[in-house]
Every structure is written in structure tokens, then in C-alpha cells.
Amino acid sequence: ELKAIATPKRTKEILNKYGFSFKKSLGQNFLVDVNILKNMMQVADITKDVNTIEIGPGIGALTEQLAIHSNQVMAFEIDQRLIPILEDTLAPYSNIQIVNKDILKADIKQLCSERFTDEREIKVVANLPYYITTPILMQLLMAKLPITSITVMIQREVAERMAAVRNTKEYGSLSIAIQYYTNASIGMIVPKTVFNPQPRVDSAVLHLSMREQPPVELNDEDFFFDLVQASFQQRRKTLRNNLIRHFTGILTKEEIEQGFELSEIDGTRRAESLSMEEFARLANHFYARTN
Numbered sequence: 676e677l678k679a680i681a682t683p684k685r686t687k688e689i690l691n692k693y694g695f696s697f698k699k700s701l702g703q704n705f706l707v708d709v710n711i712l713k714n715m716m717q718v719a720d721i722t723k724d725v726n727t728i729e730i731g732p733g734i735g736a737l738t739e740q741l742a743i744h745s746n747q748v749m750a751f752e753i754d755q756r757l758i759p760i761l762e763d764t765l766a767p768y769s770n771i772q773i774v775n776k777d778i779l780k781a782d783i784k785q786l787c788s789e790r791f792t793d794e795r796e797i798k799v800v801a802n803l804p805y806y807i808t809t810p811i812l813m814q815l816l817m818a819k820l821p822i823t824s825i826t827v828m829i830q831r832e833v834a835e836r837m838a839a840v841r842n843t844k845e846y847g848s849l850s851i852a853i854q855y856y857t858n859a860s861i862g863m864i865v866p867k868t869v870f871n872p873q874p875r876v877d878s879a880v881l882h883l884s885m886r887e888q889p890p891v892e893l894n895d896e897d898f899f900f901d902l903v904q905a906s907f908q909q910r911r912k913t914l915r916n917n918l919i920r921h922f923t924g925i926l927t928k929e930e931i932e933q934g935f936e937l938s939e940i941d942g943t944r945r946a947e948s949l950s951m952e953e954f955a956r957l958a959n960h961f962y963a964r965t966n
């Protein structure tokens with residue numbers, strides 16, 4: 676049995692061998708606890724029947740577990756210094772392809788069809804670089820990729836906002852954006868002590884399973900997301916006040932009142948109390964008045 680990469684000792688040995696110095700600007704915090712990684716495999720439900728995509732393999736801690744538990748692994752790493760290290764640490768595995776690219780610039784769809792030559796389900800599993808958590812996730816969700824789920828280690832506070840339900844202080848436009856595309860849940864909370872170097876905040880494993888259909892019918896997606904964002908602009912203000920301010924010059928007060936009436940939503944409510952379905956009704960009626 677091979678010695679796992681994800682231990683404090685082995686990680687130190689690898690870093691020393693290559694004289695590797697962390698780049699804070701790339702969000703380099705490496706996992707040094709193999710049990711956390713095994714739990715991630717369970718949260719993501721990784722089996723030999725799925726292919727996996729990893730973002731930011733680092734020195735290969737998670738990549739190794741994906742190689743063991745899944746069929747084929749494709750891992751995107753931006754830091755060129757890590758490529759020869761990965762070739763060394765992952766040498767025992769023949770089912771890994773490392774792509775030296777910025778995940779935000781890679782044509783993931785194209786690479787999937789090139790590199791995954793079978794019809795297996797594709798899942799994303801990653802310990803994300805925290806400085807670009809939201810851009811990466813939104814890009815993955817909007818790119819209409821052939822993936823069925825995304826399981827990622829991210830900052831705890833961001834995970835809680837993404838998975839939040841209404842009438843909580845974490846619920847906001849980010850919750851709606853993520854949950855429009857996925858069913859979101861938190862798999863586990865992870866203390867900062869299992870990373871080298873330790874980040875400033877605790878982490879969580881967020882599990883997103885892709886929806887096959889959008890949960891609501893929208894006249895215009897951009898208008899919907901724009902209205903949701905405007906509704907939460909000042910959380911303590913009423914919906915009416917936030918929306919009057921946002922739609923100044925676009926909708927009259929009468930049109931706004933009509934929008935509330937037709938969607939049967941009380942303008943004195945706060946955004947925090949609205950379900951996605953209620954936001955959709957409101958957005959569709961408001962949209963109809965802008966044209």
C-alpha cells in the first residue's frame with residue numbers, strides 16, 4: 676500500500692524536495708488529512724463508474740484519491756512549477772491527465788469531449804483556490820457542461836451562503852444564483868488546521884447536484900438575477916423600497932405597484948422572506964411592464 680500524499684509528513688517531504696514556496700496569490704493551501712479526502716469521496720459519491728474533473732491539484736493530495744476511486748481524472752493546474760512535481764507524486768497512477776491551464780480560461784467542454792472518450796458520468800471535485808471560488812462556480816454552472824455534480828471545499832461562510840434557505844441571514848442573491856442551477860447542501864465543516872499553510876478561516880465541503888430542469892420558468896434570466904440582486908441591495912429595507920430605487924427611470928411607481936399586485940406579493944416584505952418561486956413571479960410581472 677502506497678503512502679498517501681495528504682499527510683503532514685509526506686507533504687513536507689515533497690515541498691522540501693522541490694524547494695517549493697507557496698504563492699498566496701494563487702490560494703495555495705494544501706490538504707494534509709487523508710480522512711477528509713475520503714469523506715469528500717463519499718459526499719461526491721465517487722465510484723469507478725464516473726470520470727472526474729479537479730481544479731487546482733497542488734501537489735496531488737486530492738488527485739491521488741480521485742485516481743484511486745474514480746475512472747479517469749482530468750486536473751487543471753495554473754501554476755507551472757507544480758507540473759513536474761505532480762508528474763513525480765502521481766507517477767504510480769495511469770488514469771490522470773494534468774492540464775496546465777487557468778480554469779477560468781480553459782475550454783472545459785471541448786477538453787471533456789477530447790479527453791473523456793467513454794460515456795461515463797462526469798463529476799467535479801476540488802479544493803478550490805479561495806480567491807476565485809464564486810467566479811469558478813458560476814462559470815461551471817453557466818457553461819452547460821456535461822457534469823452531474825460539483826463537490827468543493829470552499830470557505831465555510833461562502834458555502835453557507837450558497838446553500839442557505841430563506842428567512843436566514845445567509846440567504847441572498849448568491850443562494851438564489853447557485854440554487855437556480857443546483858440542489859445545494861453542505862457535506863461537512865472542515866477546520867483550518869488540516870491545511871498547510873493554514874488559511875485564516877474554516878472551510879466546508881459544498882455539494883451541488885445539477886438540476887435537469889430550471890426550478891422556475893423565467894421570461895428573462897438576466898432580468899431575474901438583476902431583480903433578485905436589487906431586492907437584496909439593502910437587506911433591511913422593504914422589497915418596494917429596494918425595487919423603486921432600482922427601477923427609477925425604467926418603471927413608474929404605478930407599474931411597480933401593479934407588478935406587486937399581479938404577482939400577489941406584498942411590497943412591504945423583505946427579500947429574505949421570498950422563495951425562488953416568488954422571485955420568479957415578481958420578475959416575470961416586472962419584466963412584462965418594461966416592454
Ligand code: SAM
Nearest residue numbers: 704705706731732733736753754777778802804
Ligand atoms: N488540491 C490541492 C489540495 O487539496 O491539497 C491544492 C488545493 S489549493 C487550495 C488550490 C490550487 O489551485 C493550487 O494548487 C493553485 O495553484 C491552483 N489554482 C489557483 N488558481 C487557479 C486557476 N485559475 N486555475 C487552475 N488552478 C488554479
